[in-house]
Amino acid sequence: MRDLLANLIDSARARAGYADARFVRSRVERLSTRNGQPDQLDSGESEGIGVRVRVGGAWGFAAVRGTDRGDAQAALERALAIAEAQPAIPELAALAPEPPAHGEWANPVARDPFEVPLEEKLAVLLAADAGLRTEPGVNLTLARFSAFRTEKIFASTEGALCEQLTTECGGGIAAVAVQGSDSQIRSYPASHGGHVAQAGYEHFLELELPGHAPRVSSEAVALLHAPACPPGRTTLILAGEQLGLQVHESVGHAVELDRVLGREASYAGTSFVPADAIGSLRFGSEHVSVTADATNPGGLGSYRWDDEGVEGRPVPILREGVLAGFLSSRETAAEIGLDRSGGCMRAEGFDRQPIVRMTNVNLEPGEAGDLDDLLADTGEGLLIETNRSWSIDNRRLHFQFEGEAAWEIRGGERGRMLRNPSYAGVTPEFWGSCDAVCSEGAWQLISLLDCGKGEPGQVMRVSHGAAPARFRNVEVGVA
Amino acid sequence: MNTLDIAERAAKRAGPGALALVTRERSLMLRFAASRPTQSTGIDDVTVEIAVPKRGNVGRASTNEVDDDSLADCAARARFAAEAAEATHDGSFPGFEPDRDVAPVEASDPATAELDPAGGGAALADAFVEADAHGVEAHGIWTVAEQDQAWATEDGGAQEARTDAFMKVICIASNGRSGYASDAAVAVGQLSAGALAERAALKATRGGEPVELPPGEYTVVFEPQAVGWLLDLLGETAFNGLAHAEGRGALAGRIGELVAAPAINVSDSPTSARTLPRSFDAEGTRKAPVPLLQDGVAYGVAHDVRSAAVAGAVSTGHALAPGGDPSGPHPTNLVLAGGGATDEGELCAAVERGIYVTRLWYANVVRPKETLITAVTRDGTFLIEDGEVTRPLRDLRLTDSVLSILSRAQALTRDQKLTSDGEFYGRRFAYGVVCPAMRADAVRFTGATG
Numbered sequence: 001m002r003d004l005l006a007n008l009i010d011s012a013r014a015r016a017g018y019a020d021a022r023f024v025r026s027r028v029e030r031l032s033t034r035n036g037q038p039d040q041l042d043s044g045e046s047e048g049i050g051v052r053v054r055v056g057g058a059w060g061f062a063a064v065r066g067t068d069r070g071d072a073q074a075a076l077e078r079a080l081a082i083a084e085a086q087p088a089i090p091e092l093a094a095l096a097p098e099p100p101a102h103g104e105w106a107n108p109v110a111r112d113p114f115e116v117p118l119e120e121k122l123a124v125l126l127a128a129d130a131g132l133r134t135e136p137g138v139n140l141t142l143a144r145f146s147a148f149r150t151e152k153i154f155a156s157t158e159g160a161l162c163e164q165l166t167t168e169c170g171g172g173i174a175a176v177a178v179q180g181s182d183s184q185i186r187s188y189p190a191s192h193g194g195h196v197a198q199a200g201y202e203h204f205l206e207l208e209l210p211g212h213a214p215r216v217s218s219e220a221v222a223l224l225h226a227p228a229c230p231p232g233r234t235t236l237i238l239a240g241e242q243l244g245l246q247v248h249e250s251v252g253h254a255v256e257l258d259r260v261l262g263r264e265a266s267y268a269g270t271s272f273v274p275a276d277a278i279g280s281l282r283f284g285s286e287h288v289s290v291t292a293d294a295t296n297p298g299g300l301g302s303y304r305w306d307d308e309g310v311e312g313r314p315v316p317i318l319r320e321g322v323l324a325g326f327l328s329s330r331e332t333a334a335e336i337g338l339d340r341s342g343g344c345m346r347a348e349g350f351d352r353q354p355i356v357r358m359t360n361v362n363l364e365p366g367e368a369g370d371l372d373d374l375l376a377d378t379g380e381g382l383l384i385e386t387n388r389s390w391s392i393d394n395r396r397l398h399f400q401f402e403g404e405a406a407w408e409i410r411g412g413e414r415g416r417m418l419r420n421p422s423y424a425g426v427t428p429e430f431w432g433s434c435d436a437v438c439s440e441g442a443w444q445l446i447s448l449l450d451c452g453k454g455e456p457g458q459v460m461r462v463s464h465g466a467a468p469a470r471f472r473n474v475e476v477g478v479a
Numbered sequence: 480m481n482t483l484d485i486a487e488r489a490a491k492r493a494g495p496g497a498l499a500l501v502t503r504e505r506s507l508m509l510r511f512a513a514s515r516p517t518q519s520t521g522i523d524d525v526t527v528e529i530a531v532p533k534r535g536n537v538g539r540a541s542t543n544e545v546d547d548d549s550l551a552d553c554a555a556r557a558r559f560a561a562e563a564a565e566a567t568h569d570g571s572f573p574g575f576e577p578d579r580d581v582a583p584v585e586a587s588d589p590a591t592a593e594l595d596p597a598g599g600g601a602a603l604a605d606a607f608v609e610a611d612a613h614g615v616e617a618h619g620i621w622t623v624a625e626q627d628q629a630w631a632t633e634d635g636g637a638q639e640a641r642t643d644a645f646m647k648v649i650c651i652a653s654n655g656r657s658g659y660a661s662d663a664a665v666a667v668g669q670l671s672a673g674a675l676a677e678r679a680a681l682k683a684t685r686g687g688e689p690v691e692l693p694p695g696e697y698t699v700v701f702e703p704q705a706v707g708w709l710l711d712l713l714g715e716t717a718f719n720g721l722a723h724a725e726g727r728g729a730l731a732g733r734i735g736e737l738v739a740a741p742a743i744n745v746s747d748s749p750t751s752a753r754t755l756p757r758s759f760d761a762e763g764t765r766k767a768p769v770p771l772l773q774d775g776v777a778y779g780v781a782h783d784v785r786s787a788a789v790a791g792a793v794s795t796g797h798a799l800a801p802g803g804d805p806s807g808p809h810p811t812n813l814v815l816a817g818g819g820a821t822d823e824g825e826l827c828a829a830v831e832r833g834i835y836v837t838r839l840w841y842a843n844v845v846r847p848k849e850t851l852i853t854a855v856t857r858d859g860t861f862l863i864e865d866g867e868v869t870r871p872l873r874d875l876r877l878t879d880s881v882l883s884i885l886s887r888a889q890a891l892t893r894d895q896k897l898t899s900d901g902e903f904y905g906r907r908f909a910y911g912v913v914c915p916a917m918r919a920d921a922v923r924f925t926g927a928t929g
Contacts, residue, residue, distance in 0.1 A: 032805065036568075037536075037570055038563075038564035038568055039805070040539075040805045041563070041564055042540070042560070043539075043541070043556045043557075044540065044541040044542070045540075045543075045544075045553075046541075046542065046543040047543065047544070048524065057515075058516050059518055060519050060521075061519060062522075062523075063521065063522050064523050064524070065523065065525060065543045066543070075521075078521045079521065082507065082521055082596045083519065084596075085599065085600040086509065086519065086599075086600045086603060087604045087607060089515045118559065118560060119566060119567070126567060126568075139725055139727060178726045181849055182846075182848060183727050183846070183847060183848040262512055262513055262618070262651075264512075265618040265651060265657075266511075266512065266618040266619045266620060351520075352520070353518060355518070388845070389844060389845045389853065391842070391843045391854065391855065391876075393840075393855045393857075393876075393928035394840060394841070394855070394857060395929060397928070398927070398928040398929070400876060400878070400925070402845050424925070452904065455508060455518075455620050455622075455901075455903075456508055456522070456622075456904070456907070457902055457904035457905075478878070478925055479846075479853060479925070
């Protein structure tokens with residue numbers, strides 16, 4: 001395959017200002033149980049080659065399944081034809097310089113999830129599902145396992161040739177309780193598919209799904225009778241998945257440089273962040289520092305090279321509340337005069353071209369101790385950890401989220417559980433109200449498995465590191 | 480490449496009771512921003528899905544390799560999965576019973592199937608010229624595709640080729656105001672890039688300073704694009720037969736009840752003249768018209784084989800995957816019957832003070848059983864005063880129950896439009912909602928956005 005890609009790139013060199021080619025082989029396994037029975041028993045495999053060319057100022061990309069040399073050459077011809085057919089535009093700036101990527105990389109895996117017998121994985125899921133069904137009043141129980149393997153080879157007309165192999169694994173559980181017109185859900189360790197890490201089967205076992213199942217189903221039923229989150233303004237502590245999603249939606253997407261430059265206006269949207277605001281835009285309080293780091297062990301946004309051959313590294317995004325950088329590509333970085341791409345170009349598979357994506361966009365830890373310390377310091381307020389719904393406008397400015405459950409904070413301790421805890425805010429005001437972030441010991445990576453962007457659509461798995469954080473005077477009970 | 484041949488070879492390797500679904504996508508998409516081409520994607524790929532039932536459990540595997548060895552390996556993976564489940568539990572899947580005598584629909588246009596990049600380039604150029612004439616910049620996509628799909632069991636199968644074309648234009652003025660227009664069709668010849676750009680540009684350049692409305696309840700005139708979003712969310716929350724059978728659906732226990740205004744008639748009509756038609760679903764089940772809301776009364780839900788088995792019903796031909804998608808069945812050809820109004824202007828005429836909504840964005844279900852959703856308005860939100868659209872509005876966040884909005888529907892336009900978002904995640908699956916514009920009273924907005 002290395003030879004095929006090298007030959008393809010040789011063919012492209014004389015006909016395009018720049019070209020790259022990626023071979024991607026993907027493998028996925030998804031298993032689930034539903035109400036105590038095996039439900040989803042899926043495995044998938046695909047492989048193919050994507051060729052991207054830049055002719056004049058226009059990009060062309062074509063993808064073809066398989067590994068046939070003739071088909072790959074036809075894909076190159078198609079990419080060139082597509083680029084050449086588009087309305088002429090002035091030559092754009094050169095891509096930001098990057099030394100050609102060479103080498104191989106794979107994330108560490110203790111136990112290959114694809115080699116674990118199906119029966120063994122199903123046994124864990126069925127045990128967890130049984131634990132969920134110990135609570136009368138639960139209508140639906142779900143336990144999920146998922147594993148992903150991606151092999152990539154990348155070559156470019158600038159001399160890059162590198163290979164990567166990633167393995168990801170994880171799972172989760174959920175219980176749904178219904179009464180009249182109300183339905184409530186509780187999930188562990190996160191909603192929307194659970195928690196997945198760049199790791200082997202060992203990560204799935206570390207989640208200890210069966211052990212958490214009785215609590216999860218008990219909380220789902222209890223929510224039906226819990227008081228509703230009252231409307232008003234209060235102090236809000238976000239933790240776990242909900243904080244990760246808050247970082248994702250209101251920081252991560254807002255600093256994608258393609259959005260900032262208006263390239264995604266037709267779909268994902270734009271951004272309230274100006275392209276020339278590095279060092280001047282106050283995005284949050286002095287407690288808020290965010291880094292995009294493609295080198296976090298276990299993160300779903302971790303890699304040695306992005307999908308245009310740029311080496312992954314930590315990129316400062318916010319420093320003490322002030323904008324410090326963007327998520328960028330070689331093209332967008334050059335456009336605003338950055339020395340180098342942030343290494344954030346990722347593609348879902350061989351048949352999608354790389355676009356600016358999040359790596360692991362992390363809220364840096366503070367000095368507020370652990371969650372108990374933060375609760376004690378807070379006195380009165382609300383704690384939300386698990387997400388149920390989210391929505392944010394196309395400039396990433398006004399958002400509205402709802403958790404699965406909230407806990408009152410009373411006297412510095414976790415109090416009653418509340419149902420339907422929604423909150424809303426405006427991004428810089430919200431992050432400006434952050435007055436405490438827990439310490440490094442409470443910092444963890446959470447995963448989001450279904451970040452959609454691009455046309456045709458691409459679903460990306462990403463991680464966000466964060467420790468519980470506190471926000472003052474937040475509007476809650478809005479939905 | 481003959482998809483029926485591949486499906487039959489795959490089904491033979493999977494054995495008795497198994498079903499193979501083969502989908503080939505050939506597509507081209509051109510993106511543009513600020514009146515310049517940005518990204519373009521040409522795809523030629525095939526997905527072979529094999530589903531093997533064993534004692535009520537369904538093992539499923541997929542591949543994009545179509546040689547016999549790869550198909551045999553794929554079939555083996557599906558079989559092993561079913562056998563692993565079989566060893567632990569009996570499942571409830573009753574088996575595939577595809578309809579073998581389904582006539583393919585007329586849903587293919589040869590010119591569209593050419594995937595001509597020059598035609599796309601010309602469309603972009605037309606849009607740029609029109610946008611420039613109005614002093615705005617054009618953003619959007621132009622895309623065409625041919626999808627060739629076949630299913631088979633050991634006893635044979637069926638095949639259908641479909642084409643689809645979609646273009647959307649968002650025009651953005653220098654003051655940041657934006658306007659939207661889109662069209663979807665079976666044939667690319669039905670798309671007019673210049674006309675779309677003009678419609679979008681006129682919205683973006685409508686005069687006056689944007690007004691901000693406080694949160695509250697307002698009478699709203701929704702363009703078809705916004706109505707389509709609302710109905711598609713009902714597909715997820717109310718018409719999903721699996722959620723319905725599990726008691727989670729919004730219509731669970733409410734069939735036969737009045738849940739919307741009497742003027743609301745919603746069906747899934749896969750052969751409707753204006754839809755993107757299809758004759759069978761992912762399990763080979765014939766797609767036939769299914770009434771969902773009749774005169775505002777909850778009438779039925781959509782089923783695949785799995786959800787039908789749970790509900791004690793029969794499949795209505797709404798499987799998204801052989802053996803059932805984990806999220807359940809989903810209507811893909813929703814149609815809301817039109818009313819008596821001539822156009823959106825007539826809908827506005829009765830409004831003393833209200834909101835005109837071109838489209839909704841970032842909609843998400845908050846509480847599914849209540850059909851409570853939240854979304855933001857975008858690309859053409861205006862104030863209606865004394866029966867006429869007067870000034871641009873700052874965008875708003877809508878947070879309301881879809882069924883409640885439909886229960887407060889006051890009037891519908893006579894004409895319907897095929898609305899689609901042209902969102903193609905995974906293997907391309909073009910679908911849309913055919914609906915009129917609608918006026919509804921007391922729609923709840925919870926804040927300003929944008």
